[in-house]
Amino acid sequence: MVRYDIDRPALLALIDAEKPQWRATAQAKTLAITARGRYDKALDGEGWGDIKPVYMKLQANKCAYCERKLAGPPYGNREHDVEHFRPKSRLRAWPHKTMHKHLVTDGQLKTYGFPLGSAHDDQGYARLAFEPLNYCTACARCNQSLKSDFFPARAARQLQADDPARMKSEKAFLIFPLGRLDDDPANLITFAGVVPKPVASRGFKRERAEVTIDFFALNSEDLAEERARILKALYFPLRAIAQGPAHPDFNDAQAVMALATSPRAPHSACSRAFQSTFAADQALAQQYFQHAVNLISRLDG
Numbered sequence: 360m361v362r363y364d365i366d367r368p369a370l371l372a373l374i375d376a377e378k379p380q381w382r383a384t385a386q387a388k389t390l391a392i393t394a395r396g397r398y399d400k401a402l403d404g405e406g407w408g409d410i411k412p413v414y415m416k417l418q419a420n421k422c423a424y425c426e427r428k429l430a431g432p433p434y435g436n437r438e439h440d441v442e443h444f445r446p447k448s449r450l451r452a453w454p455h456k457t458m459h460k461h462l463v464t465d466g467q468l469k470t471y472g473f474p475l476g477s478a479h480d481d482q483g484y485a486r487l488a489f490e491p492l493n494y495c496t497a498c499a500r501c502n503q504s505l506k507s508d509f510f511p512a513r514a515a516r517q518l519q520a521d522d523p524a525r526m527k528s529e530k531a532f533l534i535f536p537l538g539r540l541d542d543d544p545a546n547l548i549t550f551a552g553v554v555p556k557p558v559a560s561r562g563f564k565r566e567r568a569e570v571t572i573d574f575f576a577l578n579s580e581d582l583a584e585e586r587a588r589i590l591k592a593l594y595f596p597l598r599a600i601a602q603g604p605a606h607p608d609f610n611d612a613q614a615v616m617a618l619a620t621s622p623r624a625p626h627s628a629c630s631r632a633f634q635s636t637f638a639a640d641q642a643l644a645q646q647y648f649q650h651a652v653n654l655i656s657r658l659d660g
C-alpha cells in the first residue's frame with residue numbers, strides 16, 4: 360500500500376468538478392440517515408458510483424489495497440469498486456472461516472492475541488455512507504472477495520461518528536491510504552523482496568501491519584508474482600546507478616527507478632523497499648532478485 364496524498368478541501372474540489380450536485384445530495388442523504396439511524400439501500404441509493412472517476416484518477420487506476428494496476432478510462436470503470444472503508448450497513452466478525460481460506464491451517468482459523476472488534480448484523484457506520492473520506496477504489500479481489508463487510512478494530516467502535524478524522528480511538532487495524540488521516544502505509548508495512556512485513560517489531564503498529572497483510576492476503580502468490588516481475592526488472596538499473604554517473608546507463612537507470620517508485624506505478628511500495636534494500640545491503644538485494652527469478656521460473660515452468 361502507498362499513500363495518495365490529498366487534503367480534504369482538494370478532494371472536495373475534485374468531487375465538485377466531477378459532479379457539481381453530488382455533495383449537496385450526499386449531505387441531504389446523511390441527514391436522513393442520521394434521523395433514521397441506519398443506512399437503507401432502497402431509500403438512500405448508491406450515489407457514490409458517480410464520483411468513482413475522482414478516486415480512480417487520484418489512485419492512478421490502482422487498487423488502494425493490493426496496488427495492482429487496473430484498467431483506466433474510458434472502458435475500465437467496471438474493474439474498480441468504490442469501497443466504503445468503514446462498512447455502512449453491517450459488521451461481521453473477522454476473520455471468517457469459509458471466506459478467508461488463506462488464514463485456515465489444518466482446519467483451524469488463525470487466531471490473534473488481541474481483540475478484533477464487535478460484530479453487528481444490522482448496523483454499520485451509517486453516517487459515513489456518503490462521506491468522501493470513507494471512500495477509495497479497490498479491485499474485486501480486495502473489495503468483494505476479502506473486505507466485504509469486515510472492518511476489524513481493536514477498541515470500541517464509534518458507530519455513530521460522522522467524521523473519520525476523529526475516530527482514531529477505535530484503533531482500526533486497516534490502513535486508510537487517502538489523505539493524511541491515517542499513518543503513511545509505508546511506515547507500517549515494508550517488503551523483504553516480494554514478501555510484505557510489518558515495520559514495527561511490537562505494539563499496535565505491528566498488529567495493524569500483521570492484520571492488514573492477512574486481511575488483504577498481501578503475501579499471496581498472485582501478488583508475489585507481480586512484484587517479482589518488477590523486482591527482476593529493477594535489479595540491473597539499481598546496479599547501474601550504484602556504479603555512478605560514469606556508467607553509460609546511469610541516467611536511463613535513474614529514470615526507470617523514478618517511474619517504478621512513483622505512487623502511480625503498480626506495487627511501488629515494494630519497489631521502494633527494494634531500492635532501500637539495495638542501498639543498504641547489495642548482497643541481500645541480490646538474494647531477493649534471485650528469489651524473484653526463481654519464483655517466476657517456477658510459476659512459468
Ligand SMILES: [Zn+2]
Binds near residue numbers: 427497500
Ligand atoms: Zn486489490
